Amino acid sequence: MVDINATSKPSVVDDVQVLTSIEDNSSSIFHKTAKKMYGTDLxxxxxxxxxxxxxxxxxxxxxxxxxxxxxxxxxxxxxxxxxxxxxxxxxxxxxxxxxxxxxx
Known part of the structure; x- marks a missing residue:
């Protein structure tokens, strides 16, 4: 998860317009349910x-x-x-x- 706000505890804090901290060709589309991402049911x-x-x-x-x-x-x-x-x-x-x- 990428976010510009560190208080949300993302795995990466970066400017999403440039994503300088993520290597080229290193990410893929992923899908997580609300249960996995936020600890709540859908x-x-x-x-x-x-x-x-x-x-x-x-x-x-x-x-x-x-x-x-x-x-x-x-x-x-x-x-x-x-x-x-x-x-x-x-x-x-x-x-x-x-x-x-x-x-x-």
């Missing part, structure tokens, strides 16, 4: 949506990036208005960017 998607609905103003768009599933569940005051499927190369992982609209 949050429930509906809980993320409820929290976003609670803090966002009426008329706001909310974007929720999830795994490859087509997540259509909504809260009482949100509606899903869009979905964009993203393919992450070179690992060929698919992610769904769910777009929600917050109603009154």
């Amino acid at each position: 949050p429930a998607s509906i809980m993320l949506l409820r929290a976003g609905s609670r803090v966002n103003k009426s008329g706001s768009l909310m974007f929720l990036l999830l795994g490859p599933q087509n997540y259509q569940i909504c809260t009482n005051d949100t509606r899903r208005v869009g979905l964009s499927i993203l393919s992450i190369k070179p690992s060929n992982k698919c992610r769904c960017l769910n777009i929600y609209y917050k109603y009154g």
Whole structure:
């Protein structure tokens, strides 16, 4: 993990625009779950949506990036208005960017 803030205890502290402390061709794409990275379980998607609905103003768009599933569940005051499927190369992982609209 690379960060510009040493208090987050990353493995590398560097300017991410130049990454001078990392050798050329020495890194690869990696994926860790929230459990491994932060010591917590992955949050429930509906809980993320409820929290976003609670803090966002009426008329706001909310974007929720999830795994490859087509997540259509909504809260009482949100509606899903869009979905964009993203393919992450070179690992060929698919992610769904769910777009929600917050109603009154």
